[in-house]
Amino acid sequence: RPGDHRAYMELALDLARKSPPKPTNYRVGAVIVDLASNDILATGYTLELPGNTHAEQCCFMKLAEQYGVPEKRLSEVLPSALALYTTVEPCSKRLSENLPCVERVIRLAGSIKAVYVGIVEPETFVSNNTGKQTLQAAGISVVHVPGLGSEILAVATAGHIE
Numbered sequence: 001r002p003g004d005h006r007a008y009m010e011l012a013l014d015l016a017r018k019s020p021p022k023p024t025n026y027r028v029g030a031v032i033v034d035l036a037s038n039d040i041l042a043t044g045y046t047l048e049l050p051g052n053t054h055a056e057q058c059c060f061m062k063l064a065e066q067y068g069v070p071e072k073r074l075s076e077v078l079p080s081a082l083a084l085y086t087t088v089e090p091c092s093k094r095l096s097e098n099l100p101c102v103e104r105v106i107r108l109a110g111s112i113k114a115v116y117v118g119i120v121e122p123e124t125f126v127s128n129n130t131g132k133q134t135l136q137a138a139g140i141s142v143v144h145v146p147g148l149g150s151e152i153l154a155v156a157t158a159g160h161i162e
């Protein structure tokens, strides 16, 4: 229900606020929800876990740990209908050359049915995020949750030098 989408996105934004500001990435928050139960299965924010980690990546790393499987095999053990809420759309390329989150989501297309985003990725680091088309081509719906865009952008870019 639309009200739920807004509530999950506000939770993701609260998570993003925990991310340590850095000039070379965005402060993002992410939540994975079980669509059958509305339970929150995982939360994450940029740099929450060691390494140059993304918010969505942290959610997957936590679930891999919890289920005792490699991240790429999570769809063998996760419930079959999940939604990912992320304040900034999943990355399709990372300047660090780490695996983009769009690829991480697509590997889990057996479970992740929908991705809800607060804003599209700004042009600062990657000028043309191709994630939406790629996710849709994999059968994953991509839905914009309106209403929090300016706050999400302010939080995401708080570590950037003006």
Ligand SMILES: Nc1nc(=O)c(N)c(NC[C@H](O)[C@H](O)[C@H](O)COP(=O)(O)O)[nH]1
Binding pocket: 024, 025, 026, 027, 028, 045, 046, 047, 052, 053, 054, 055, 056, 086, 088, 089, 090, 091, 093, 094, 095, 096, 097, 098, 101, 121, 125, 126
């Ligand atoms: N959706 C999303 N979640 C994040 O947690 C995060 N930090 C980004 N950021 C996207 C941006 O394109 C990359 O941060 C830069 O491309 C630098 O790449 P690294 O982050 O160093 O791998 N995007």
Ligand SMILES: [Zn+2]
Binding pocket: 054, 055, 056, 057, 090, 091, 100, 101, 102
């Ligand atoms: Zn990413």
